[in-house]
Amino acid sequence: MNSQQVVLLTGASAGIGKETAKTLIKAGYKVYAVARRLDAMADLKALGGIPLSMDITQSEDIERVVNHIIKEEGKIDILINNAGYATQGPVEQVPVDEARRMFEVNLFGLGMLTQLVLPNMRTRKAGKIINISSGAGKVYFSMGAWYVASKHALEGWSDSLRVELKPFNIDVVIIEPGAISTEFNDVSLNPLVENYGDGPYRDMVNSLAEFSRDAEKDDKDSSPPSVITNLIVKAINAKRPKPRYAGGAMVKPVMFVRKWGGDRLYDWVITRMVK
Numbered sequence: 224m225n226s227q228q229v230v231l232l233t234g235a236s237a238g239i240g241k242e243t244a245k246t247l248i249k250a251g252y253k254v255y256a257v258a259r260r261l262d263a264m265a266d267l268k269a270l271g272g273i274p275l276s277m278d279i280t281q282s283e284d285i286e287r288v289v290n291h292i293i294k295e296e297g298k299i300d301i302l303i304n305n306a307g308y309a310t311q312g313p314v315e316q317v318p319v320d321e322a323r324r325m326f327e328v329n330l331f332g333l334g335m336l337t338q339l340v341l342p343n344m345r346t347r348k349a350g351k352i353i354n355i356s357s358g359a360g361k362v363y364f365s366m367g368a369w370y371v372a373s374k375h376a377l378e379g380w381s382d383s384l385r386v387e388l389k390p391f392n393i394d395v396v397i398i399e400p401g402a403i404s405t406e407f408n409d410v411s412l413n414p415l416v417e418n419y420g421d422g423p424y425r426d427m428v429n430s431l432a433e434f435s436r437d438a439e440k441d442d443k444d445s446s447p448p449s450v451i452t453n454l455i456v457k458a459i460n461a462k463r464p465k466p467r468y469a470g471g472a473m474v475k476p477v478m479f480v481r482k483w484g485g486d487r488l489y490d491w492v493i494t495r496m497v498k
Contacts, residue, residue, distance in 0.1 A: 229292065231301070233257050233277070238403070254273065301459060333377070355455075356381070396458045
């Protein structure tokens with residue numbers, strides 16, 4: 224069996240996923256980087272990574288990728304569930320089918336991938352599963368109810384999984400990014416304004432979009448993907464990793480207010496942020 228640590232990393236075509244893949248490849252890990260867009264991972268291949276095409280919502284794709292890696296390497300040491308996206312908009316107006324698809328990516332596809340990787344880890348009594356959640360897994364904000372729900376679900380799922388896998392020496396770690404400078408915001412904000420910017424919630428929609436874009440331009444209000452990559456590497460290297468790591472602009476102060484200030488204070492704070 225390969226003595227080199229084998230990593231399976233989803234959502235590797237951009238942002239946090241790509242930054243993490245590059246860092247782990249350079250550190251000597253054998254990284255299987257997966258995403259729908261193979262062409263967007265050509266740079267990872269040039270560095271020595273192994274890009275594979277996979278749609279996290281397609282069970283056949285997931286089975287094919289896991290079976291291929293196990294056949295080639297005999298193991299998967301580290302699973303990094305990074306693939307995810309945000310559907311934003313008023314609860315009243317976001318189509319339920321759209322919200323359901325987001326859950327397929329953010330929770331159910333991730334869950335199936337984890338199920339297929341687990342037998343190998345459990346048999347070897349070794350492995351780490353790192354789930355990229357969000358500060359939204361602990362807090363909430365207007366126009367993000369469906370996304371927030373998916374990340375709250377992921378956090379509860381991960382906590383339960385961590386307890387289940389403790390007897391098998393498999394660590395489960397949650398990473399909670401704050402405001403990160405990636406294409407993630409554009410992908411979610413542009414449709415928000417296009418679809419709901421002229422509707423009954425237009426004031427809130429446009430204010431939130433303006434706030435988010437201003438934050439991304441300000442170094443104080445957003446962080447580079449490397450901040451989260453460093454947390455992932457820290458969790459990988461730790462003999463006893465913490466159950467969760469939070470990092471990135473605004474995430475810790477916002478979590479603090481949510482935890483200790485109570486619902487009404489938190490409601491007031493997030494309302495003021497987008498006025």
